[in-house]
Amino acid sequence: MQSKKISTNIPVTDIDEAREFYQDFLGLQTEEFNLGWVARFTDVESGAHVQLVTRDETAPVDSALSVHADDVDEAYREARERGYEIVHPLTTEAWGVRRFFVRAPDGTVLNIVAHRD
Structure with missing residues (x-):
């Protein structure tokens, strides 16, 4: 498998409450998407980004x-x-991705994902 990009998924209780810290303080101004339970905030110049997740x-x-x-x-x-x-x-999700979750030997759960073309 070739990894094209890796996003850190940060657990939060409320995306709207977390927005100020990640957008204003960290400077991740662009909200690439927000599905209500997951959102990605990015700095378009550097590409730095995080995903905030309330629950999958x-x-x-x-x-x-x-x-x-x-x-x-x-x-x-x-x-x-x-x-x-x-x-x-392995599932094709309604929001436009195909993905599965796998547990690494250390116990970390990874979302392996590809966007549909």
Whole structure:
């Protein structure tokens, strides 16, 4: 699998309450998206970004990282072949991504994701 981008998923209780800190203080001015339960804030010049997550919409647990993969179907096949625990199955979500959650050997849950074209 080739990782194209990795986003840190920061757990928050309320995205609107967290906005001031991440946008104003850290300077991540661009709200790339906000689905109500997850939002990404980015500095367009540097590319620095974070995702704030209140709770995952469809998965049974929240992930620590979102890894944007070049081929999510191949990554899923490889994760299963290697015997890694799949926490959320390969799914095409209503908001336009195809993803699955996998648990790393250290226990960290990762969201392996690709946007539909």
